[in-house]
Amino acid sequence: xxxxxxxxxxxxxxxxxxxxxxxxxxxxxxxxxxxxxxxxxxxxxxxxxxxxxxxxxxxxxxxxxxxxxxxxxxxxxxxxxxxxxxxxxxxxxxxxxxxxxxxxxxxxxxxxxxxxxxxxxxxxxxxxxxxxxxxxxxxxxxxxxxxxxxxxxxxxxxxxxxxxxxxxxxxxxxxxxxxxxxxxxxxxxxxxxxxxxxxxxxxxxxxxxxxxxxxxxxxxxxxxxxxxxxxxxxxxxxxxxxxxxx
Numbered sequence: 001x002x003x004x005x006x007x008x009x010x011x012x013x014x015x016x017x018x019x020x021x022x023x024x025x026x027x028x029x030x031x032x033x034x035x036x037x038x039x040x041x042x043x044x045x046x047x048x049x050x051x052x053x054x055x056x057x058x059x060x061x062x063x064x065x066x067x068x069x070x071x072x073x074x075x076x077x078x079x080x081x082x083x084x085x086x087x088x089x090x091x092x093x094x095x096x097x098x099x100x101x102x103x104x105x106x107x108x109x110x111x112x113x114x115x116x117x118x119x120x121x122x123x124x125x126x127x128x129x130x131x132x133x134x135x136x137x138x139x140x141x142x143x144x145x146x147x148x149x150x151x152x153x154x155x156x157x158x159x160x161x162x163x164x165x166x167x168x169x170x171x172x173x174x175x176x177x178x179x180x181x182x183x184x185x186x187x188x189x190x191x192x193x194x195x196x197x198x199x200x201x202x203x204x205x206x207x208x209x210x211x212x213x214x215x216x217x218x219x220x221x222x223x224x225x226x227x228x229x230x231x232x233x234x235x236x237x238x239x240x241x242x243x244x245x246x
Contacts (some may be wrong), residue, residue: 001069001071001072001075002047002069002071002075002079003229006045006069007075007078007079007118009177010026010045010047010079010084010089010091011024011078011079012101013026013091013146014081014146016142016144016145019094019144020141023089023093023094023177024044024093025091025092025093025094025095025146025149026081026089026090026091026092026146026149027089027090027092027149028080028081028082028086028088028089028090028146028149028150029082029086029088029150030052030086030087030088031153032090032150032153032154033048033086033088033089033090034059034151035094035153035154036073036090036154036157036226037056037059037060037062037063037090037144037155038059038062039157041090041092041093042063042065042092042093042159043063043065043066043090043092044065044066044067044090044091044092045066045067045068045069045090045091046057046060046063046066046068046069046088046090047069047071047074047075047076047079047088047089047090047091048068048069048070048071048087048088048089049070049071049072049073049076049088050070050089051087052087053068053070053086057090059130063161066090076088076089076206080145081146082150083108094144098162099161100133100135100162100169101133102172102174103109103133103173103175103197104175104197105131105132105133105134105195105242106129106131106133106193106195106196106197106198106200106244107131107133107134107188107197107198108122108125108131108133108134108135108195108197108198108200108236108240109134109136109137109166109169109170109177109197109198109199109200109211110122110134110135110137110140110166110199110200111137111140111166111199111200111201111202111207111208111211112137112138112139112140112202112205112208113136113140113141113200113201113202113203113232114139114140114141114148114202114203115232116141116145116148116151116235117147117151117201117231117233118232119140119143119148119151119152119174120147120148120149120150120151120152120153120154120155120177121151121233121236121237122167122200122232122236123143123148123151123152123155123156123159123161124151124152124155125233125236125240126154126155126159126240127152127155127158127159128240129240129241131159131240131244131245132158132159132160133159133160133161133162134159134160134161134162135161135162135163135164135166135169136161136162136163136164136166137163137164137165137166137167137199137211138163138165138166139202140163141203143156143161143163144156149237158228163166166211167210167211167213167214168216170197170199170211170215171214171242173195173197173214175193175195175197176193176195176196176197176216176217177196177197177199177205177214177215177216177217177218178193178196178197178198178199178202178216178218178243179199179201179211179212179215179217179218179219180198180199180201180206180216180218180220180221180236180239181191181201181205181218181219181220182206182208182217182220182229183208183218183220183221184217184219184220185217185218185219186219186220186222187219187220187222187239187242187243188222188242189215189220190217190219190235191217192243193217196217196243198236198239198240198243199211199215200232200235200236200239201232202232203231203232217241219239221235221238221239
């Protein structure tokens with residue numbers, strides 16, 4: 001079981017300032033937890049029901065560094081950020097912050113993406129297409145937000161994520177900067193570079209003027225129906241499929 005102090009600590013990690021202070025985040029749910037436990041990630045705590053624990057002792061045994069807490073479903077509910085809590089929750093150590101490399105391969109750059117579901121979906125899309133780097137500008141939702149981790153479905157294990165001054169990063173790029181915008185060139189007709197930085201903008205405002213000024217190419221997904229716009233995650237998926245594949 002969890003002590004009151006441990007319960008309070010885990011619940012506090014829903015706030016970004018506490019995740020930053022302790023350099024940890026929450027990964028919740030059986031599928032996500034199992035993926036993290038199969039990895040070499042450093043796990044601080046494993047909080048799980050006895051039923052899940054009994055079925056996964058081999059995975060638990062791979063992480064002797066982790067504290068194991070066997071709890072009731074009610075205890076798990078008290079620390080869960082999910083509306084329907086699962087059987088297991090992990091507290092995971094964050095990776096050390098990395099220096100952003102000079103990009104020579106496809107990369108995603110995110111300008112003020114604020115919705116956790118969109119952020120997680122975009123990380124998952126990067127993971128699907130083998131994009132190793134996602135660069136987030138100021139104003140983006142924290143990539144370790146529990147809802148982002150949930151939506152990314154293990155993408156954090158394979159995709160490097162950075163936070164930086166996005167305009168400065170793009171201004172120094174040695175490969176094309178491709179901004180997604182409603183007034184860009186039809187993506188089906190545009191020239192596909194061998195590598196580039198694809199910029200996805202804010203859910204309601206799109207790519208900001210400051211970031212747009214760094215673009216060497218602008219693309220749009222042609223519209224045939226009456227929808228005003230596309231979800232940022234959906235747009236990222238479509239553009240990756242069209243730009244990165246033959």
